[in-house]
Amino acid sequence: MKDVHRPRESMDLNLLRVFEMVYREQHLTRSAEALALTPSAVSHALRRLREQLGDPLFVRDGKLMRPTPACLRQAPALITQLAQLRQMLQRWGHFEPSQSRQRFRIGMPDAVELMLLPALHHAVSALAPLCSIVSAHFDRAGLGRQLAAGQLDLAIDVAQPMVEPVRHGHLLSDAFCLLARAGHPLGGPPALPDYLAARHVAVSSRATGVVMEDATLAQMGLQREVAVRCQNYTSAFRVLSGSDLLLTVPARLADAVAPPGLQRWPLPFELPAVQLHVYWHAHNEGDPANDWLRARVLSLAG
Structure with missing residues (x-):
């Protein structure tokens, strides 16, 4: 034998x-x-x-x-x-932030990167000046594989259904607001009929499919006209600055990166806030570096 x-x-x-x-x-x-x-x-x-x-x-x-x-x-x-x-x-292993040269790999969509990466860099570099951050795109369907393989240390994304060994925790809620260029013909916050009569910019990384605000309006039996569909908010802000279109956008994102010359109005209907979560793999529980990084990310909620 x-x-x-x-x-x-x-x-x-x-x-x-x-x-x-x-x-x-x-x-x-x-x-x-x-x-x-x-x-x-x-x-x-x-x-x-x-x-x-x-x-x-x-x-x-x-x-x-x-x-x-x-x-x-x-x-x-x-x-x-x-x-x-x-x-x-x-x-x-021992993790000493002030001495470590660790490279942290964090998965995040474009909108999350715009909103959180500058603040996260500040939070990390203040305590770990030699560490570096890599912001990376990821496939939501393959997030568990990327975390398991060590290709990502963490991910920050909208709330998604997950099962073990992927774990997650709530980071923050971000309500929506409405942006328009200065001097827009509406002159002030629109009523719902004015919102529906206007033309809009929508933002989605997908070429087709309904964005959140259109899904909510459809549930109300309503519809608006999307004149421009952008892949990212940077392009959407530039389109908005030179047109009479309207943009429905998370308020925290608008605070962080909306350019001067845009005015903010409340939405004329209820739209659920965006829920952002932090995702990590169970095998990183107890890892001093990963625990430290998660704490820095969670500090951004304030």
Whole structure:
């Protein structure tokens, strides 16, 4: 009988990281992307694991990688132990903000970056002057993979349904207001009929689909005309400054980056406030650097 016990004693822990991701994703290509590896490297790692553990671990089912019965039995406990090992090693490490040169990678949409990144840089650099921040786009559907793979330390985004091992906490609420150029023909805050009769700028990273204000109006049986749909608020502000269009925008974002020459009015209807949350991976619980960074982000709520 083949002796597989000695290879297990000298197993490369990086192989277990690959195993964990393939077990979660059950898809070779997605696992490779999350791990920043090539599919062939993931396949090679799985082959080594199969040889060392004496089990196929996963079998192909179309594009999916289905766990074997033995894998289904053992994987949950193994993944729990890996998480505990990460937590232990993280707590072992010491994070001294004033001396650290750590690079923090934070996922955030454009609007959140405009609103929070300057204040976050100030909050971090005041206590950790040698640390750096990378603001990065992310795919909401793949956020859990990016956090698990260490591609992101945190993410800041609107409230989204999440399940373990992704964790999240409320950061802030941001109510909407209405912006128009100085000297706009309306002359002051519009009543609802005037709002609906005006033409508007909408902002969305998506080329199609309904934005929040239009969804709310549709629930009321109402509709407005969108003359320009922008990908970001920077462009929307510039369009607004040279036109008679109106822009419905989160108030905190307007405070942070709206240019001079725009006037602010209250909305003539109730629009739910934007809820921003902070997202992190469970295996970063107890990591001194990640805990410190989350505290700096949460300090922005004030």
